Amino acid sequence: MKMTQFIVQGYPAYAYTGGRPFDPGLPTVVFVHGAAFDHSVWQWQSRYLAHHGRSVLAVDLPAHGRSPGALRESIEQWAEWLAAFIDAAGLAKPALVGHSMGSLIVLATALADPRRISRLALVGTAAPMPVNDAFIEAARDDPAAGLRMEAVWGHARNVQLASSAVPGSSLLDATGRLNQRAKSGALLAALKACSAYSAPLEKVRALELPVLVVAGKRDQMTQFKAGKGLAAEIPGAKFAALDAGHSMMSEAPRELLRVLREFLL
């Protein structure tokens, strides 16, 4: 199957389509990954939806995975890119699903113009999303240590000492290897952007969209209570708690798919 990409802000932008050709005639779900990741984090959610009546575009953000281009310095800039991506793909009111930094990107995209979006799912989220100084310093001064923090804190504590939901996978090391593939500086740029982003509370409270917030009870990266608190600020938002750490897509793939399915289909 031909690789799917669009020209966005002058650069090719790759998107995984879940094993089926992209069909602009179907309702579309756009998945946005987090810091130093790529589309493949959505493997166990996007492929299902693509085979159940939705078109799926799981993007590689610029300078991630197969998409070239420059890293952005703020969540607002990433959101501008995502809005341009939606235009380039010709999407009419897609549903947006974002994880971690990706959750802020889809939130900022929706806040900028909610009329363009049909539904919004925020996975492993917090707004604000403060990042501790040691993490940012490590990403700046010792990238390998920063990536290690990203992988370890990106899962439930001692995730290696439990059965993986994906048979045969070592979730911590698989995530770590994906992080290590990220362009130099991607993690630092992402952490600084997340830390600096301030969602305008009045707009959050006025958001008139179906919104789902999914939080991991054992999340070490974005605290469970922060996700729950954000859901409480958004009128009518649904909230789902999963028994997982921050990487719910692989730590609890079936459970995350269940709540996304109920929300999106």
Added chain:
Amino acid sequence: MAHSGPKTPHPDTLAVHAGQSPDPATGARAVPIYQTASFVFPDTDTAAALFNMETPGHVYSRLSNPTVAVFEERMAALEGGAGAIATASGQAALHLAIVTLMGQGGHLVASSSLYGGSHNLLAYTMPRFGITTTFVPSRDPKAWRAAVRPETRLLFGETVGNPSVDVLDLPTIAALAREHRIPFLVDATVTTPALGRSLDEGADLVMHSATKYLSGHGIVIGGVLIDGGRFDWVGSGKFPTLTEPYEGFHGMVFAEESTATAFLLRARREGLRDFGACMAPMTAFHILQGLETLPLRMARHVENAAKVAAFLASQPAVERVHHPDLASHPEHALARRLYPRGCSAILSFELKGARDAGRRFIEALTLFSHLANIGDAKSLVIHPATTTHFRMDDAALAAAGITSGTVRLSIGLEHPDDLLEDLARGLRAAMK
């Protein structure tokens, strides 16, 4: 400013716990043996999703099984890999790696000092399927480099050669592999992750005969293949099995489906599915019992081996001893660097008097078992030229560092004094 980062469990803890949660159905603390061929689908939608890889889970035990998955995940954690696939034997793991990466016209460069079974596969069997191998002296980086061709798709060697006990310079061969954008597969059976992690030294893929130290008690046949998850299949451009649509799975592009674990996806979804050399749940259970004590056992194995090597080196009946702990070993310094906790409980030596002396030596031993295996709790002895490597011609034997007088020992967990006493008895017989 250095950052130590968050803590993760130590290898000793991983060996006991990694990949296992108490059984969700019963609360069983030990790993249950899921002795079943198939798994019931809760509904038709889930069944279709499982078949189409839309959701993870178990379908049929040739593809995956909960008991086997614990072993796979534990090995991946111990080696620092992205994931693992358990196989019916170490041979099956090597075969799975090769056929996942290449087809007709593919070429490997491999160390000439390989386990005899691996040599058979590469030298005699794979050529029937259009896959050829150039064997090179493991200690000669120039020979490795000279043997790489445009169609080379894999470099392969053993951490510690068997029976020549040569120590492969992993960082050097890994650098060559990176330069040519081809992966480096390492057979780490002799060292195990308890002594060193090959992925940390630059290997891309690691395999084991789990029959040996991982199991540790000589009771099962099994293997495992671990993917480090680092190799850039797309950037290499040499691996269409991973980067181009696969008609055998609805046009799936494995490197698109999973950036870090594309190799494992194809190996499981094609290799296990079609060749079928999977591990049985009972086998995985047995190996898991061994794995729990792997770090403890390996420490004792190498401690005993060092004592045996020193003893043999001092004996007049012995011409030469091959063991990395000895200063006379060509890779003594390399072994200390790559394996600071000890390198090998396998050693070989040359008896004065050649073949007949070897026969008298082996037959006089009472504690060592004369058999074709290594990595048992029990100490083992064999004469490679007439057994494990008997299909090799004289040139191949010489390339593998084997003479007609070579005796190989696999040092077990007995008290070292008892081992030395038995060996002294054998040497007295050899001298007669």
